[in-house]
Amino acid sequence: MGIVIVDGREIEIGDGERLNGIQAALRAGIVIPHYCWHPGLSVAGSCRMCLVEVGTRDPKTGHVTMLPKLAPACNTPVRDGTVLVTNSEKVARARAMVQESLLLRHPIDCPICDKAGECSLQDYHFQYGQPERRADLRPFSSRRRDVAANITLFVDRCVMCGRCVRFCREVSGTSELMVVSRGAHEEIDVMPGFPLDNPLSGNVVDLCPVGALCDKEFLYRQRVWFLRRHAALCGGCASGCSIWIEENQDRIWRIKPRDNALVNQWWICNEGRYGFGHVHSDRRLTVPLRREGGTAEPVEWQAAVAELPGRLSQAGRLAAVFSPFLSVEEAYLLARFMRGIDPEAVLAIGPIPRAGSDTSFPGGFVISGEKCPNRRGVEEVLAGYSGAAWRSGPLVSFEQLLGQLEAGRFGGVWVSGGYPTDWIDPPTASRFRGLRLLVVQDLFPSPLAEMATYALPGSALAERDGSYVNRHDHLQSVRAAVRPPGGVRPEGTLFWELLGRPGLYQASNVLREVAAEIRYFHVAGGSIPELGLNLKLNLLAEGPGAVARSSQSAV
Ligand code: FES
Numbered sequence: 001m002g003i004v005i006v007d008g009r010e011i012e013i014g015d016g017e018r019l020n021g022i023q024a025a026l027r028a029g030i031v032i033p034h035y036c037w038h039p040g041l042s043v044a045g046s047c048r049m050c051l052v053e054v055g056t057r058d059p060k061t062g063h064v065t066m067l068p069k070l071a072p073a074c075n076t077p078v079r080d081g082t083v084l085v086t087n088s089e090k091v092a093r094a095r096a097m098v099q100e101s102l103l104l105r106h107p108i109d110c111p112i113c114d115k116a117g118e119c120s121l122q123d124y125h126f127q128y129g130q131p132e133r134r135a136d137l138r139p140f141s142s143r144r145r146d147v148a149a150n151i152t153l154f155v156d157r158c159v160m161c162g163r164c165v166r167f168c169r170e171v172s173g174t175s176e177l178m179v180v181s182r183g184a185h186e187e188i189d190v191m192p193g194f195p196l197d198n199p200l201s202g203n204v205v206d207l208c209p210v211g212a213l214c215d216k217e218f219l220y221r222q223r224v225w226f227l228r229r230h231a232a233l234c235g236g237c238a239s240g241c242s243i244w245i246e247e248n249q250d251r252i253w254r255i256k257p258r259d260n261a262l263v264n265q266w267w268i269c270n271e272g273r274y275g276f277g278h279v280h281s282d283r284r285l286t287v288p289l290r291r292e293g294g295t296a297e298p299v300e301w302q303a304a305v306a307e308l309p310g311r312l313s314q315a316g317r318l319a320a321v322f323s324p325f326l327s328v329e330e331a332y333l334l335a336r337f338m339r340g341i342d343p344e345a346v347l348a349i350g351p352i353p354r355a356g357s358d359t360s361f362p363g364g365f366v367i368s369g370e371k372c373p374n375r376r377g378v379e380e381v382l383a384g385y386s387g388a389a390w391r392s393g394p395l396v397s398f399e400q401l402l403g404q405l406e407a408g409r410f411g412g413v414w415v416s417g418g419y420p421t422d423w424i425d426p427p428t429a430s431r432f433r434g435l436r437l438l439v440v441q442d443l444f445p446s447p448l449a450e451m452a453t454y455a456l457p458g459s460a461l462a463e464r465d466g467s468y469v470n471r472h473d474h475l476q477s478v479r480a481a482v483r484p485p486g487g488v489r490p491e492g493t494l495f496w497e498l499l500g501r502p503g504l505y506q507a508s509n510v511l512r513e514v515a516a517e518i519r520y521f522h523v524a525g526g527s528i529p530e531l532g533l534n535l536k537l538n539l540l541a542e543g544p545g546a547v548a549r550s551s552q553s554a555v
Contacts (some may be wrong), residue, residue, distance in 0.1 A: 235373040
């Protein structure tokens with residue numbers, strides 16, 4: 001263990017821990033301003049915003065010797081006895097000079113810049129800049145250049161931190177962006193005919209500390225101070241990336257990666273970033289319908305909740321299809337409900353959407369080919385209910401259920417959909433014909449919903465509280481980011497009411513129940529999962545190191 005002194009405060013660093021000055025200072029609660037450094041990229045040490053005084057304390061005498069010149073904290077590895085001074089007059093002067101030089105040629109177009117309100121240049125200017133501008137204002141210039149289908153570059157706003165260039169080299173491995181020209185004429189650019197075009201390209205917008213790289217989807221559509229940010233989970237694939245959903249009055253405007261060292265580090269893919277259109281689609285089902293004699297009529301939710309248990313119990317042998325978009329809690333409640341009516345009800349997992357194989361990037365990021373967030377969680381709930389350990393007992397797949405349907409085994413079936421795209425075609429839906437009762441809860445109209453006795457509007461992942469387990473057995477619990485459209489009753493609430501449980505549905509309480517009943521969800525050390533946690537399951541299989549990793553929370 002070593003001791004580093006930052007502005008007179010002593011902090012401990014572990015043996016073998018490799019921290020730079022910025023990271024060490026953060027540990028002491030001190031933020032050193034920086035542009036070019038990012039924890040997920042190599043160190044460039046080019047912007048000089050992080051200049052600090054650096055010295056060494058003699059372990060024997062305690063005498064401190066300071067270097068005569070300032071050094072970039074991002075490029076200064078700390079070790080036992082390192083002394084950093086971040087709050088001296090000398091450091092303040094250096095920061096002000098860096099700010100002044102960056103602003104000499106920076107267009108002052110904050111009123112129309114998307115980054116205003118979350119811009120490091122703006123924030124640092126107020127915090128560390130010169131009190132007055134000493135140079136004449138130049139004529140306004142803000143050249144714009146499209147570098148990608150989804151991204152535009154405001155050339156003159158760039159502070160040449162180079163994060164975007166390093167990202168394309170080190171993380172996506174595609175190297176589309178580069179620096180052209182030299183000195184004061186340096187610019188970011190792409191080769192003609194070779195635009196920025198990779199599945200992770202949107203991350204360069206997040207990396208840009210100023211408003212140089214902007215997302216065309218978001219450009220000029222919202223001011224950032226109107227947005228509320230919610231810790232959420234991407235449902236686009238089985239990687240289960242941690243994200244921020246940013247919304248204004250229940251309308252999602254953008255999705256950003258949320259740092260999670262255990263899952264996605266600092267990044268998300270474009271598919272997840274732009275994959276929220278379905279939440280606000282005009283096609284959403286919003287009225288519960290009951291079909292009698294071929295005619296579908298709207299039905300009050302209260303009436304549907306009152307009727308469904310009785311009608312299911314009269315239907316004969318039951319089956320339920322569990323969408324891999326259901327949360328752990330919802331799958332558990334639906335399983336309880338169906339098995340409460342018919343103890344031998346068949347519980348099958350719905351179709352697992354796939355798109356090729358996994359895509360891996362040099363930086364370690366992986367886009368899963370399995371396009372749903374909770375196959376693992378739903379499987380484990382169903383395995384728990386089947387009374388078999390998952391690895392020793394096969395689950396009923398959707399295909400197997402279809403086979404049993406055709407054999408006329410069932411009288412009533414509950415189907416949960418929730419897929420963001422159309423998921424069932426007419427020939428597959430026709431295999432559900434002939435049932436006494438078919439209940440479908442889904443986001444969109446479908447051939448199956450059209451023949452359902454009850455077609456119930458379902459909610460999107462962003463609209464519900466719940467927990468999801470990714471393909472590496474990593475459980476994340478999140479809260480709803482937006483309210484569902486009027487007329488929609490989220491799955492958890494509906495199942496809670498169908499079970500006749502008192503009070504309101506609370507996913508965290510259900511998760512405790514799941515953890516108590518199903519071994520897979522037991523968390524090592526006897527702790528009980530709660531919403532907001534970020535946990536590795538299957539810890540026993542992973543060994544004691546996994547327990548330590550599981551205690552980290554990214555929320
Ligand atoms: Fe250290 Fe840029 S952050 S030089």
